[in-house]
Amino acid sequence: MTQGMNLFDKVWFEHQVSVDESGNALLYIDRHIIHEITSAQAFDGLRIANRPIWRKESLLAMADHQVPTQDRELGDAGFPDKGALIQVKTLNDNCETNDVAQYGLDDDRHGIVHVAAPEQGAVLPGMTLVCGDSHSSTHGAFAVLAQGIGTSDVEHVMASQCLLQQKPKVMRIVVNGQLGFGVTAKDLALYLISQIGCAGASGYAIEYAGDAVQALSMEGRMTLCNMSIEMGARCGMVAFDQTTQAYLEGLPNAPKGQDWQQALDYWQTLSSDTGATFDAEFVFEAADIAPQVSWGTKPDQTIAIGQTIPSLAQASSSVQSSDWARAYEYMGVGADACIGSYAIDQVFIGSCTNGRLEDIRAVAEVVKGRKLASHIKRAMVVPGSAKVKRLAESEGLDKILVEAGFQWREAGCSMCNAMNPDRLEPGERCASTSNRNFEGRQGLGGRTHLVSPAMAAAAAIAGHFVDVRQWQEN
Numbered sequence: 001m002t003q004g005m006n007l008f009d010k011v012w013f014e015h016q017v018s019v020d021e022s023g024n025a026l027l028y029i030d031r032h033i034i035h036e037i038t039s040a041q042a043f044d045g046l047r048i049a050n051r052p053i054w055r056k057e058s059l060l061a062m063a064d065h066q067v068p069t070q071d072r073e074l075g076d077a078g079f080p081d082k083g084a085l086i087q088v089k090t091l092n093d094n095c096e097t098n099d100v101a102q103y104g105l106d107d108d109r110h111g112i113v114h115v116a117a118p119e120q121g122a123v124l125p126g127m128t129l130v131c132g133d134s135h136s137s138t139h140g141a142f143a144v145l146a147q148g149i150g151t152s153d154v155e156h157v158m159a160s161q162c163l164l165q166q167k168p169k170v171m172r173i174v175v176n177g178q179l180g181f182g183v184t185a186k187d188l189a190l191y192l193i194s195q196i197g198c199a200g201a202s203g204y205a206i207e208y209a210g211d212a213v214q215a216l217s218m219e220g221r222m223t224l225c226n227m228s229i230e231m232g233a234r235c236g237m238v239a240f241d242q243t244t245q246a247y248l249e250g251l252p253n254a255p256k257g258q259d260w261q262q263a264l265d266y267w268q269t270l271s272s273d274t275g276a277t278f279d280a281e282f283v284f285e286a287a288d289i290a291p292q293v294s295w296g297t298k299p300d301q302t303i304a305i306g307q308t309i310p311s312l313a314q315a316s317s318s319v320q321s322s323d324w325a326r327a328y329e330y331m332g333v334g335a336d337a338c339i340g341s342y343a344i345d346q347v348f349i350g351s352c353t354n355g356r357l358e359d360i361r362a363v364a365e366v367v368k369g370r371k372l373a374s375h376i377k378r379a380m381v382v383p384g385s386a387k388v389k390r391l392a393e394s395e396g397l398d399k400i401l402v403e404a405g406f407q408w409r410e411a412g413c414s415m416c417n418a419m420n421p422d423r424l425e426p427g428e429r430c431a432s433t434s435n436r437n438f439e440g441r442q443g444l445g446g447r448t449h450l451v452s453p454a455m456a457a458a459a460a461i462a463g464h465f466v467d468v469r470q471w472q473e474n
């Protein structure tokens with residue numbers, strides 16, 4: 001085994017084809033996932049240049065952003081937005097013409113790219129992975145070097161199976177100890193972003209390590225890696241271990257028999273060696289982390305439940321102070337106020353951050369036998385994939401949620417980014433398990449507060465943010 005190498009470097013150098021004088025490296029790409037938003041122009045580009053796809057077996061497609069999450073049985077008629085229908089049909093046509101594997105809308109493997117691909121075993125340790133989507137960092141949970149790319153790079157990778165880029169620096173974030181009762185991977189992610197800042201990891205690949213990270217399930221690790229991009233990082237990774245192995249064993253696309261044994265031998269090398277070095281390192285104590293709520297319009301504008309919204313006097317620069325002033329205004333919140341003092345209008349549980357089975361179980365646990373607060377206009381649970389939906393239904397979770405007053409939808413990105421019919425109205429305040437709280441992210445004028453699934457569930461019942469730990473059984 002190579003001595004003293006960190007995890008990122010191991011995967012990087014295994015895939016580096018060449019480096020030019022200015023330091024630009026060509027990186028070989030193993031897995032390329034595509035969706036309906038960022039692939040159409042790439043397919044067009046190849047067609048115009050009369051270039052074939054280099055290795056179509058590396059591609060996996062599914063439409064997720066624009067698909068409606070209800071009335072799917074109506075087929076095309078279920079799409080209220082005909083532009084969205086065209087995008088989805090274009091992806092279908094491109095996949096058929098180019099013989100690219102696709103999980104279509106009626107396929108029981110369909111879902112949000114970052115939820116559906118890993119659960120089929122299409123994402124394996126040691127791979128390099130790209131997708132024309134910023135939250136591709138999710139797949140780093142499997143010790144994968146997973147990056148989001150733009151549409152022109154989608155075309156380059158289709159044509160050459162390679163990505164041209166500068167090698168990022170590597171940051172390790174160590175979280176010691178264990179997360180407290182009721183504190184989840186989402187709270188950890190939001191906390192780290194609030195400490196490191198939205199641009200704090202720009203130019204870096206992150207490796208998450210320490211006892212608290214190792215104790216996370218694969219779902220929790222995906223939640224954590226998913227939000228790396230909200231710190232500006234190029235990707236986030238977690239070392240391969242028993243948890244990774246147990247998750248992958250038996251999945252449809254995971255290797256079998258001899259191949260599995262051989263793969264394991266390699267995968268077991270996918271952690272940072274003792275003595276590995278990093279360009280930056282942060283160390284946190286899990287015990288310091290409480291359930292988090294974002295109060296502003298950037299993911300790092302986040303506080304622990306129980307803290308008050310910071311005042312301008314606490315800002316560290318004039319830029320931060322003007323950012324905060326604008327955020328108070330847009331979000332309709334005030335300095336020094338308690339986040340629990342604002343009534344919530346909508347609740348959204350889903351997205352590639354928190355649309356997995358563990359997340360839905362956490363919501364059901366909190367809302368079981370309770371009802372939505374009477375002023376909540378709408379509360380939705382949107383599974384991240386058809387598989388998550390099926391598994392949740394087999395546990396009876398859908399019934400618990402519907403009983404409490406939630407809508408139970410079909411898989412898709414849904415209200416995470418308002419590219420489909422699920423949106424906030426101007427001024428509406430939403431407890432959301434998604435990953436971005438930018439202005440207008442969930443609908444023009446909508447106000448997003450990022451929280452964990454359990455915190456969103458408690459807010460749905462109380463009608464405002466509360467500390468969910470008072471409601472859970474220890």
Ligand SMILES: CC(C)[C@H](C(=O)O)[C@@H](O)C(=O)O
Pocket residue numbers: 037038065132133134135148417
């Ligand atoms: C539409 C897509 C390109 C976009 C992204 O890259 O992140 C979306 O997934 C998002 O979360 O805003």
Ligand code: SF4
Pocket residue numbers: 064065112114133135351352353412413416417434435
């Ligand atoms: S769920 Fe949200 S963050 Fe994830 S891919 Fe879809 S739109 Fe992007």
